Amino acid sequence: MRKKLWIILALAFIIPGLLFTASCAKKAVKDDAALAQQAEDEKAMAEKARQEELARQQAIEEERLKEAQEARDMFLNDDIYFEFDSSILTSEAQLLLKKKAEWLQNNPEAMSTIEGHCDDRGTNEYNLALGDRRATSAKTFLVDLGISASRLTTISYGEERPVDPGQNEEAWAKNRRCRFTTN
Amino acid sequence: MKSCRTLIACLIASVFILTIPGVSLAGYDYIDITQPYLRKLPIAVPFFKKISAGDDAAQLSRTLSDLLSDTLDFTGYFKIMNREAFLADPQTDAGFANVTFHDWTSIGAELLVTGGVLVKDNLLEVELRLYDTFKEKLLIGKRYKGGISDQRRIIRRFCSDVIYSLTGDRGIFNTKIAFVSTSSGTKEIYICEFDGYNIRRVTHAKTITLTPAWSSDGQWIAYTSYARGKPDLYIKHLKEKRGTVVSKKGLNITPAWLPNKFDLSATLSFSGDPEIYLLTGTGKVIKRLTNNKGIDVSPAWSPDGKNMAFVSKRSGTPQIHVKNLDSGQVNRLTFQGRYNTQPSWSPKGDKIAYSSMEKGRNNIFVIGIDGQGPIQLTHNEGDNESPSWSPDGNLIVFSSTREGPSRIYVMTGYGTDQRRLLTLKGQQTQPKWSPRMTRK
Incomplete structure (x- = not known):
């Protein structure tokens, strides 16, 4: 019985320990992927933001050109x-x-x-x-x-x-x- | 043109000595030149007698007699009688040289023109006679020789003699009319003879070309063209490649030559305002003739060159004004209507023709230089513009849209006998009657 108890105890310690280590290891792996993902996401986000900014600027430029064209058209066409x-x-x-x-x-x-x-x-x-x-x-x-x-x-x-x-x-x-x- | 002149040199007009007793030159009492259109003189022009055999003479005896009656008819003085009423056979001697006056007086002809046509080796010999049928008198008898191509010249010269013997004035048979036509697609200047014959294009600017004006010797025309992109004034010799361009900033428009001088007036706006200037025929500004803020345009000279009619907006609406060059004084001439433009001073000196707009339509009016009148000459027939007097002061050429497109018409100075001068593709505007061309 005592031996059985010891085993149980040991198991009680080891298994969670194993479990711990296992979970620990697993967790470490998961963090690396997340970091990479995050970096990628951030990069994408930045890229997207950059693209958006570019588009925005392009839109502004287009708007500006459109306005210039409109102003020019007004000048030329409005008798x-x-x-x-x-x-x-x-x-x-x-x-x-x-x-x-x-x-x-x-x-x-x-x-x-x-x-x-x-x-x-x-x-x-x-x-x-x-x-x-x-x-x-x-x-x-x-x-x-x-x-x-x-x-x-x-x-x-x-x-x-x-x-x-x-x-x-x-x-x-x-x-x-x-x-x-x-x- | 050169060959024509050589031909005309061979054209011999000989007054043959008349053997009929009692012949004398008429004393200009046939046509009352103060009221010339009240009673038209009935004149008979039978077909001419063909003196030589052959188709040429037969053909010409008809076409020349038609041309002669058309030419006389143009003046507005005559009633050309219908040939169907004639009693005498023109191919007999009685229809030509030995006239039975009773044949003509009985049908009411007061004047008679007979002719004989002889064609030999492409040379034309025409004998023409004018008779007073009631006085039983030969008034003119002439024989002309020339080429077949001289036929219009021969008829015109005889008609000129007819008009001279009846009125004491040489008439308008050696004059031309310049006008603007869009036949080629753009406005260009054309010239034709007084009766619309022999149309010739004079400018090839391929752009807007306007307002031809004759120099008083008929050798030069001035006009406005956008050939260089803006309204410039072109002064051009009609036969030689000579001329100049006045290309000042702004307008260079409405040229009008001075009588008997190589000077002209024109509207220039380089000062910022349209004003009338006096220029040399070489395009140099001599002096400014108007001095008034606002529009001053369209000069027209009195025959003595001492007075200038022009259009000014100085009183609020465009009206005809007259400036005396000696005193510098300007008087307003037109008071009736709110838009009076395009003055043309009669060569007789006493009247000015102009166009007056009411309800968007222009009509031709004549006003005495003392302000008498005005008399309206065109009524309810489209838009009537640009009057220009014939050099004898009897006729007015103008443009009208009465038949749709703008065309050139002629009428007497009293507004009678209105007829189209010519038919041409496109629209014709701004006619200007030439002075009498000096014979060369």
Whole structure:
């Protein structure tokens, strides 16, 4: 009985010890893998973050480019309009010209030609002069906003280049305009 | 052109000595030149008599008589009588040299032109006579010799004599009309003879080309072209490769030559404002003629060169103004309407034609230089623009959209006899009547 008890005792010590060692060993192995995994995860995370940052920056850049393109498109595509037989800048025209001035300030290397156009109801000769007055009005406004006159050229096309050949107020209104180009 | 001139040198117009007693030159009392279109003179132009045998003479006897009646008809002075009413056979001598006046007076013809055509070895001999049928008088009798290609020249020269004998003025048969046409796809300048015949393209800029203006000797034209990308003023000799370009900043537009000088006026905007300047024919600025903020454009000179009509917006709307060059004084001429542009000063000096816009439509008006009138000449027929007087001051050429596309039309200075001058692909605008070409 005593021998049996001793064995039990021994077992009682050894088995947990074994168990301990076993568990100990097992635990050590598990920790190494976790560490590696963690490192990998971290690397992946960092990579992901880097990628994300890159994407973010790219998005920002794209947004910036898009905005620049939009600003450029605004500058080139948004014509300013005039009343019949008038070269006076309307408040809408002045607002647009302020935006165009901003763009010119942000793009100091850009040179621009301002085209003056008319609807075709008047006579060609007078309209050439009126187109000249319109382009000059727009140029003077931009110069007053601080744009160097040397960056701005004017040209009148009179009624020779309508955007809309229609014979109605809608078409005429579209044709009485200043168009901006960059060279 | 050179060969033409040699041919014209061989063209002999000989006044043959008239044997009919009592013939004298008419005393210009046929056409009242102050009211020339109130009563049109009935004139008979039968087919000419073919003097030589052959198809050429037969053909020409018809085409030349048609050409002659068309040419006379162009002036607006005549009522060309229908040939179906004629009693005399033109192929007999009675229809040519030995006229039975009763045959013509009985149908109401007051004037009669007879002709004889002889063709020999490609040479053309034409004898033409103008009779006063009621006075039973031969007014003009002439014989012309030339090549077949000289036929228009022969008829024009005779018509010129007819008009001279009836009005005391040489007429417009040796004049031309310059205009802008889009036939090639872009606006280019073309020139034709007074009746729309012989159309010739003069510019090949392949871009916008506008407002031709004749020098007073008819040898030069000035016009605006975007050939260098902007509206520049081109001064070009029509026959020789000479000329110059005025290419100042801004506008270089609306040229108008001074009478009897190699100077012209034009609108330039290099100062920042469209103003009218006086330039030499070589393109140098002599002086500034207007001085007013806002639009000043489209000069037109009085025949004596002392006054300049132009369009100014100085009173708020575009109106015709007149500047006296001696006193420097500017007077507003038009007060009716809110858009009066394109002045053309009559060569007779007393009137200015212009276009006036109402409700988006332009019409041609004439106003006395004293402000008398204005009289509207075109009504409810499309857009009518760019009036230009013939050098005798009787006719006005203009552009109209009455048939759809813009085309060139002619009318009398009183607005009667409106007709299309020519038909060409594209649109035709901005006609300008030449001065009388000096014969060379």
